[in-house]
Amino acid sequence: MEFKESILIKLVVMLQCLTLVLCASQDFLTMMCGTYIIEVWPGSYCDTQQSCCYPTSGKPDADFGIHGLWPNYNDGSYPSNCDSSNPFQQSQVSNLISTMQKEWPTLACPSGNGIQFWSHEWDKHGTCSESLLNQHDYFEAALNLKQKANLLQALTSAGINPDGGFYSLSSIKNAISDSIGFTPFIECNSDSSGNSQLYQVYLCVDTNASSFIDCPVFPHGKCASNIEFSSF
Ligand code: 5GP
Ligand code: 5GP
Numbered sequence: 001m002e003f004k005e006s007i008l009i010k011l012v013v014m015l016q017c018l019t020l021v022l023c024a025s026q027d028f029l030t031m032m033c034g035t036y037i038i039e040v041w042p043g044s045y046c047d048t049q050q051s052c053c054y055p056t057s058g059k060p061d062a063d064f065g066i067h068g069l070w071p072n073y074n075d076g077s078y079p080s081n082c083d084s085s086n087p088f089q090q091s092q093v094s095n096l097i098s099t100m101q102k103e104w105p106t107l108a109c110p111s112g113n114g115i116q117f118w119s120h121e122w123d124k125h126g127t128c129s130e131s132l133l134n135q136h137d138y139f140e141a142a143l144n145l146k147q148k149a150n151l152l153q154a155l156t157s158a159g160i161n162p163d164g165g166f167y168s169l170s171s172i173k174n175a176i177s178d179s180i181g182f183t184p185f186i187e188c189n190s191d192s193s194g195n196s197q198l199y200q201v202y203l204c205v206d207t208n209a210s211s212f213i214d215c216p217v218f219p220h221g222k223c224a225s226n227i228e229f230s231s232f
Helices: 002-024 028-032 042-046 090-103 115-124 135-148 151-156 169-180
Strands: 035-040 065-071 165-168 185-190 196-205 226-229
Touching (some): 035 135, 042 196, 065 115, 065 135, 090 115, 090 135, 165 169, 169 196, 169 226
Parallel strands (some): 196 226
Antiparallel strands (some): 035 065, 035 196, 185 196
């Protein structure tokens, strides 16, 4: 019995070491350590002290927008800017641009057409999983994931509406878990009066960014127990 237990303990330790070694090597294996899809509530990007600028294509829909698809290590750290020889090229995603304008709008100032935002996300994060997802597949995977998880519908069907009202953090998490089947991480920021509000939603996805999984590790950060769902 004791012998079996000690073998089991050794096996577990070996597995943990293996995971660490694998996670330490870049690219393909980083994806195995988890990837987040991050969606942003535009109302909460815009109502801070910093405010925002609508894209050149006009005011985006009152819906969550994609921020990025970010490979992460299991210890919470992450690789970034993994391949400067493979910069974002608009020609690789030409068939996705109109969908990206709608689903992945830029809100930074000054107003832009999105290229700067998408380039940044590809160069900083996308290149770290380029052997699994090329530029086209990276953006397409994020768009497909957003479509699969209709966050706004998950919330509104639970009576949680972007009306400037306050809702419990747990009711927001539950509404999303009930609809998608996986617990999200909620990131809050502060509106211009200092109220804690729903800002970004993180969901974890599998190695090829095709389905949601339980998060191996959650980011850090805190929200108030009741948070605002700002209007947009
Ligand atoms: P902030 O410091 O504003 O939370 O994040 C700044 C930027 O750092 C993010 O937009 C993102 O590019 C990167 N970042 C922050 N936290 C994480 C994380 O947990 N994982 C990854 N992959 N990137 C992150
Ligand atoms: P991250 O926070 O993802 O590391 O950095 C995002 C970068 O993309 C920033 O340098 C920012 O100027 C640019 N950017 C352009 N549009 C947006 C936007 O709508 N949201 C955010 N977070 N960044 C944007």
